[in-house]
Amino acid sequence: MQVLDNISLKPYNTFGIDVKARQLATFSSFNDLESINIKPGTIVLGGGSNILFTKDVDGLVLKNEITGIQELHEDEEYVYVKAGAGENWHRFVLYCIDRNWAGIENLSLIPGSVGASPMQNIGAYGVELENVFWNLEAWHVQEKKLVNFTRSDCEFGYRESVFKRKYKNQFIITSVTYRLHKTPIFHTSYGAIEQELERMGVKALSIKAISDAVINIRSSKLPDPKLIGNAGSFFKNPSVTDRKFLELKQRFEEIVGYRNPDGSMKIAAGWLIEQCGWKGFRRGDAGCHAKQALVLVNYGNAKGIDICQLSDEIIQSVKDKFAVELEKEVNIF
Numbered sequence: 623m624q625v626l627d628n629i630s631l632k633p634y635n636t637f638g639i640d641v642k643a644r645q646l647a648t649f650s651s652f653n654d655l656e657s658i659n660i661k662p663g664t665i666v667l668g669g670g671s672n673i674l675f676t677k678d679v680d681g682l683v684l685k686n687e688i689t690g691i692q693e694l695h696e697d698e699e700y701v702y703v704k705a706g707a708g709e710n711w712h713r714f715v716l717y718c719i720d721r722n723w724a725g726i727e728n729l730s731l732i733p734g735s736v737g738a739s740p741m742q743n744i745g746a747y748g749v750e751l752e753n754v755f756w757n758l759e760a761w762h763v764q765e766k767k768l769v770n771f772t773r774s775d776c777e778f779g780y781r782e783s784v785f786k787r788k789y790k791n792q793f794i795i796t797s798v799t800y801r802l803h804k805t806p807i808f809h810t811s812y813g814a815i816e817q818e819l820e821r822m823g824v825k826a827l828s829i830k831a832i833s834d835a836v837i838n839i840r841s842s843k844l845p846d847p848k849l850i851g852n853a854g855s856f857f858k859n860p861s862v863t864d865r866k867f868l869e870l871k872q873r874f875e876e877i878v879g880y881r882n883p884d885g886s887m888k889i890a891a892g893w894l895i896e897q898c899g900w901k902g903f904r905r906g907d908a909g910c911h912a913k914q915a916l917v918l919v920n921y922g923n924a925k926g927i928d929i930c931q932l933s934d935e936i937i938q939s940v941k942d943k944f945a946v947e948l949e950k951e952v953n954i955f
């Protein structure tokens with residue numbers, strides 16, 4: 623296990639925030655984890671694409687590099703595939719598409735690691751990780767043992783799981799097993815996918831075509847963290863009651879809502895933020911992206927605290943204008 627002292631975390635977070643960690647250790651097996659004394663609260667990093675550092679870390683940061691992809695078994699309908707938590711998520715998606723294992727094609731090009739995929743039940747274009755999740759193994763930091771989590775143990779919700787809430791910083795996910803379809807069920811309900819498939823001239827739908835469409839849409843809309851620091855959507859899309867949505871619709875005709883399975887209405891947070899005039903806003907090197915207001919960006923040397931302060935101002939202005947409370951999606955340390 624490699625341990626580096628007093629190191630900048632700038633290359634390890636897609637926001638490109640320059641904070642220091644007293645120690646950074648990379649681990650590639652759970653045997654490595656057994657050999658060190660990890661304090662509860664120690665930060666575990668995958669790709670650093672859903673994190674905002676607001677201060678130096680006066681302790682240990684653990685970087686997960688457990689690799690390996692294994693086809694465990696299959697039945698008539700499904701194939702069960704286990705992946706090391708340090709595998710790159712998008713490479714894993716492409717690996718599955720190559721073998722015609724379906725279910726995660728809509729989640730193409732999401733940055734980060736396999737191990738972080740259950741953390742916030744990653745989702746995009748109508749598919750969420752929980753749709754294909756089978757189980758995971760995680761290292762219990764205090765009890766120093768591996769624990770198995772089934773889907774119900776993870777208590778998945780909209781960009782939520784137990785690992786983000788009640789077990790925050792208590793477990794290190796070491797592997798995830800996915801149950802993928804041998805015969806695909808296509809999800810093209812998001813308008814942008816249908817439009818892109820049409821533009822691409824796709825005649826016979828396939829998981830590869832959907833993945834390509836998603837990659838095209840994302841590449842045209844989202845800032846590339848290699849060029850402009852960001853962590854994707856900074857806020858979750860808020861849900862409101864039917865009644866609240868109708869009230870808003872009367873005042874703001876253009877507001878768009880989507881019905882959730884529980885009957886509540888989901889509103890696009892990006893639209894709310896744009897209406898408050900933040901889209902394209904920049905103060906110093908902290909800003910709100912000009913193409914997608916949901917994404918906060920670091921143009922170079924912003925501090926985590928600058929981004930955090932901007933996010934609080936955005937939350938306040940959305941609250942003042944719409945009486946809707948935005949919640950941060952990004953993990954703030």
Ligand code: FAD
Pocket residue numbers: 636665666667668669670671672673686707732733734735736737738739741742743744745746785793794795796844845846847852853854855953
């Ligand atoms: P990190 O940022 O390294 O970590 C995130 C959190 O998980 C931290 O709290 C960390 O401590 C914890 N963690 C990481 N690995 C482990 C582990 N092995 N065990 C325990 N805890 C761990 N997200 C979506 O859901 N949908 C999207 O469509 C999407 N699009 C994005 C687009 C862009 C351009 C960017 C920059 C981000 C996007 N995201 C999206 C957010 C992000 O990519 C995902 O949340 C991703 O799963 C984070 O993975 P990571 O390895 O980078 O996690």
Ligand code: NAP
Pocket residue numbers: 745746747748811812813814843844853854855856859880888889890891892914916951
């Ligand atoms: P979009 O297509 O412009 O739509 C705006 C919002 O409306 C989305 O966030 C989505 O909610 C919702 N929406 C759109 N069509 C919908 C439908 N048919 N049914 C239900 N809800 C619908 O969104 P976008 O910003 O370009 O993002 C596209 C997808 O990628 C979204 O699913 C988004 O979540 C995901 N994404 C996530 C991140 C992240 O960091 N979390 C970053 C970029 C993109 P949902 O977000 O609930 O899907």
